[in-house]
Amino acid sequence: MIEKLLQGKTAIVTGAGSGMGKAIAQLFVEQKANVIFADLNIEAAKAASDSFSSENVKAVQVDVSNNEDVAALFQEVEEVFGRLDIVVNCAGVPQVFTEVEDLSIEQWDRIMDVNTKSIFLTTKYAAPIMKKQQSGSIINIASIAGVRARPGLNAYCASKGAAIMLTKALALEFAPYKIRVNAINPGPADTPMINQFLNGDGTLIEEDKKKIFLDSVPLGSLIQAEDIAQASLYLASDLAKIVTGEILNVDGGRGI
Ligand SMILES: NC(=O)c1ccc[n+]([C@@H]2O[C@H](COP(=O)([O-])OP(=O)(O)OC[C@H]3O[C@@H](n4cnc5c(N)ncnc54)[C@H](O)[C@@H]3O)[C@@H](O)[C@H]2O)c1
Structure with a gap:
């Protein structure tokens, strides 16, 4: 792999305590970025970042759906690192398969707030910093569920479909400032979240995982967190300097 692709850059990665966010944040540090590991679960964010030099990383507790x-x-990123080049919106919550008449208002609001409103909030605060710099890369981790629906995932599909369209709207809005905005659509991935789609308590059995998720992927394997990290590295780096408004499926062909 090419090394030091992110030398001199500063990144915020949300959801960096687990799964894809953790893999993205760690790869970015290996590629020489300064990285804020942001997560609601501060212990997980600290654990994900503590093998790196404290000069280059910081773990911060944040609820991405909360304005304050x-x-x-x-x-904090401006105070600690003095600049901001990359934001990866990876924090998200799943939906236990629920028919719409059984979905509570609170469940709907939570899924939309964490998966979609969070992107509005982070870009709202990233914009003044990146516009001043006349550069930046924002990457939204949406989902193949944002373009291919599944029964019982009504709110989740809607939240990710909105994330995709928000990515395109922001890409146009920010293009005059040389700020790029792209999204990645992961397919079913081998992270702690996948078990929560079926029963919410993580007790999904391997047979269910295969039947529901694996069989829907033409390439025949679940997506790994590292697959999403490598796609994020491309979009974050200058290798993608002319790429904006792109929705990249990293899904083993699930979206075909
Ligand atoms: N796992 C999959 O199959 C899959 C498929 C497509 C898309 N995605 C999306 O990829 C992203 C990462 O998912 P993952 O599989 O790595 O999940 P994960 O559950 O392993 O990690 C999610 C992280 O987000 C954090 N988080 C949750 N709510 C938060 C909040 N309000 N504020 C800050 N942090 C919060 C959690 O603490 C956790 O560390 C999510 O947006 C998810 O919707 C996942």
Whole structure:
């Protein structure tokens, strides 16, 4: 792999305590970025970042759906690192398969707030910093569920479909400032989240995982967190300097 692709850059990665966010944040540090590991679960964010030099990383507790938390996060990045080049919106919550008449208002609001409103909030606070710099890369981890629906995933599909369209709208809005905005659609991935789609308590058995998820992927394997990290590295780096508004499926062909 090409090394030091992110030398001199500073990144915020949300959801960096687990799964894809953790893999993205760790790869970015290996590629020489300064990285804020942001997560609601601060212990997980600290554990994900503690093998790196404290000069290059910082773990911050944030609820990405909370305006005050997100505003404080972006103030902190400027104070600690003095600039901001990359934001990866990876924090997300799943939906246990639920028919729409059984879905509570609170469940709907939570899924939309964490998966979609969070992107509005982070870009709202990233915009002034990146516009001043006349550069930046924002990457939204959406989902193949944002373009291919599944029964019982009504709110989740809607939240990711909105994330995809918000990516395109922001790409156009920010293009005059040389700020790029792209999204990645992971297919079913081998992370702690996958078990929660079926029963919410993580007790999904391997047979269910295969029947529901694996069989839907033409390439025949679940997506790994590292697959999403490598796609994020491309979009974050200058290798993708002319790429914006792109929705990259990293899904083993699930979206075909
Ligand atoms: N796992 C899959 O099959 C799959 C498929 C497509 C898309 N995705 C999306 O990829 C992203 C990463 O998922 P993952 O599989 O790595 O999940 P994960 O559950 O392993 O990690 C999600 C992280 O987000 C954090 N988080 C949750 N709510 C938060 C909040 N309000 N504020 C801050 N942090 C919060 C959690 O603490 C956790 O560390 C999510 O947006 C998810 O919707 C996942």
